[in-house]
Amino acid sequence: MDKEPLVSVVRGEPTDLELAALVTVLTAASSAVDEQPAGTPPSAWARSARPSMRPASWRASALPS
Incomplete structure (x- = not known):
């Protein structure tokens, strides 16, 4: 093992x-x-029960689906 250990005990x-x-x-x-x-x-x-978060979503809410 040529690698240095990841954790070493320094004291105790x-x-x-x-x-x-x-x-x-x-x-x-x-x-x-x-x-x-x-x-x-x-x-x-x-999703249908949640309002859309788009800036103009209030306009689209009045349009027929």
């Missing part, structure tokens, strides 16, 4: 359990588990 002598806890926390923090899942787009029925 951690137990195996403490090192395992540290590795677990660092692994969890760097994993993709915490990423927000891509949301599903709302259905056409749900």
Whole structure:
């Protein structure tokens, strides 16, 4: 192993359990588990109940569909 370690203990002598806890926390923090899942787009029925956010949407609301 020619690489420098990503984490090193600078002071003290951690137990195996403490090192395992540290590795677990660092692994969890760097994993993709915490990423927000891509949301599903709302259905056409749900969108029909929401007003449009376009600047001139009030004009289009009076037009027949």
